[in-house]
Amino acid sequence: MDQRNAERIAESALALTGLSGLPAVQQWFDERRRIDVARVERIALTDLVNWRTDPDTGNIVHDSGRFFSLEGLAAEVPAGAVTSWTQPIIHQPEIGILGILAKEFDGVLHFLMQAKNEPGNVDGVELSPTVQATRSNYTRVHRGSFVPYVEYFQEENRRKVLADVLQSEQGAWFYQKRNRNIIVETDQEVELLEGFRWLTLGQIHQLLAGDAVINMDSRTVLSCLPFSGTGLADRFPFQGQEFRRSVLRSSSADLAGLHTIGETLSWITETRTRHEVRARRVPLREVTGWTRGPEAVTHDSGLFFRVIGIDVETERREVAGWSQPVVEPVGVGVNAFLVKRVDGVLHALVNARVQPGFLDVIELAPTVQCTPDNYDWLPSAARPRFLDDVLRAGPDRIRFESLLSEEGGRFYHARNRYLVIETDADHAPDPGPDFRWLTLHQLVGLLRHSHYVNVEARSLIACLHSLTGESTAG
Structure with missing residues (x-):
């Protein structure tokens, strides 16, 4: 380094x-x-230009065969609160x-x-x-x-x-x-x-x-x-700005964390071994629990997300106009790190999270990564363990908060509330087999390699780094 x-x-x-x-x-x-x-105008999927529905699979594909396609995914997670499902997925x-x-x-x-x-x-x-x-x-x-x-x-x-x-x-x-x-x-x-x-x-x-x-x-x-x-x-x-100092101490490789990097890598490997995930692409027409209409593809509950069409005109891009399908999430999500100071070194609580689109079973995610409204429909066992800690956090505990967009080329009005919430030093000393308290320098070390830290956690790591700045309260 x-x-x-x-x-x-x-x-x-x-x-x-x-x-x-x-x-x-x-x-x-x-x-x-x-x-x-x-x-940017919402249009029916049937009105997309240079895109077509494959007659055999129902997949939405570009005429060039490039860019991306909307297909189906069949997922099985035997140990999960929801053990199997199908859904639309972007394949790029x-x-x-x-x-x-x-x-x-x-x-x-x-x-x-x-x-x-x-x-x-x-x-x-x-x-x-x-x-x-x-x-x-x-x-x-x-x-x-x-x-x-x-x-x-x-x-x-x-x-x-x-x-x-x-x-x-x-x-x-x-x-x-x-x-x-x-x-x-x-x-x-x-x-x-x-x-x-x-x-x-x-x-x-x-x-x-x-x-x-x-x-x-x-x-x-x-x-x-x-x-x-x-x-x-x-x-x-x-000097005199203890929280700000704890962030920089967390970025200092000479200061120890609760777990060594060797222990952390072993935990990630063990977690990937313990979780069984089977995910495969299937034709979009075989997805169940979703309805494909001329305007959109929607979940029968009205939750999760929709696949819609948009038409775009602009003078400041490589192409002046085009249409395309996009994923439109339903509701605003919450992505949050719980953090605590241990011997003056800030630690973030990461979750080894299973998601069907990952290449390698799990990646490290925020403590909480969800859209809370979805849990009105999902089984109670699916509710994230630390969600109530995040939702009930008082203003005096919130070190960072911003409503941030996700990638605007594939997602339409996708926004998440990003939070860093400080807890007491004795909070969750044993958070469970799928969670670990890690320092920033450990997370930065993992980010030198692929498939360890997911995109939501990477956003929050950038937010944590921003807390070294002068506006941070001590």
């Missing part, structure tokens, strides 16, 4: 003024939202690039962020990575314009790699979907194009506290930064 990179990342996280101040950044972002407006086997370009200005690391309007975003423009593109997009299957800056992530001689790892996406909505999460640094001159801005990590963290500003793809990439080193708590002492 590169100690100097960890210090540079920490220094950038503490820098609220970079090439411009935060007020100027906010003004620029507000202007981008004003001028970059897309027309190609691996896209989620890449952030970094560069030093006046000795401070900056990150090139893009103000991008995705059709599923509630408020239009959000801050995305420098490059956020599927293989079909950056190879121009749609015959649109070139993806800016993609060459920095394809040409090895133009970059220094800070992070580069394949990571999963939502295991409830995607089948074994992965994207390349990559951060590269350059010392070359970089032409600044319209809609892009260099920001310090501290400025990004400040914006992350606002609702629906930093998009999901940015959050997952930023979580992969090697924000872990030895002696960080001594290098940046934060």
Whole structure:
């Protein structure tokens, strides 16, 4: 692990003024939202252009055979509260690039962020990575314009790699979907194009506290930064700000956690062995408990999610207009970490979570990851163990709270309430076989590898890192 990179990342996280101040950044972002407006209209699935329903399977597929398809999934989890079910699932086997370009200005690391309007975003423009593109997009299957800056992530001689790892996406909505999460640094001159801005990590963290500003793809990439080193708590002492200090102590690899990394890896392996999961793609027409109509595919309970069609017109994307199917969740979800200080080191309670779309049985998830309204229909045994702790937490316990969007290219108005809630040091000393208290430097270590930490937990890790910032209460 590169100690100097960890210090540079920490220094950038503490820098609220970079090439411009935060007020100027906010003004620029507000202007981008004003001028970059897309027309997004819900349409019937039967009215999608360049998409068709396969007559044999009922799957919704693109005429090119690329991009993605809506298929069925049959899942069996013998030890689960719900032991078997079928559902629609997005199948997108190609691996896209989620890449952030970094560069030093006046000795401070900056990150090139893009103000991008995705059709599923509630408020239009959000801050995305420098490059956020599927293989079909950056190879121009749609015959649109070139993806800016993609060459920095394809040409090895133009970059220094800070992070580069394949990571999963939502295991409830995607089948074994992965994207390349990559951060590269350059010392070359970089032409600044319209809609892009260099920001310090501290400025990004400040914006992350606002609702629906930093998009999901940015959050997952930023979580992969090697924000872990030895002696960080001594290098940046934060005198008199004990919670803020506990976050940085949690990122300090020389301070022990409740479990060693060897014990943690053994626990993950044991959990994957203990849980039996069988998931297979099936024709969409074989999915039961769901109704396919001309307008949408819906669950018979009215809960979970819908598959709908949208038509999009915009002047600021590689293609000016298109239509596509999207997944529209029903209700607002809750993704929360319970955290506690142990000997001054912050620990987060992670859940080894089974989801049918995962490539390797389980990944580490937030303490609570759910849409509470769904449990009016599901069996009581399915209710998440720590959900009531999260829902009943008082304001004095909440260290982070923001309503954040999920990926707006495949999901329509998908939002989750992201929370970090501090508990007492003696809370849940034995949380059960599917939970463990881990430090941030342990989670960052796991994020150097694929399929250990899920996308919702990665978002929360980015939120936890933001709590090193100056706005955090002591």
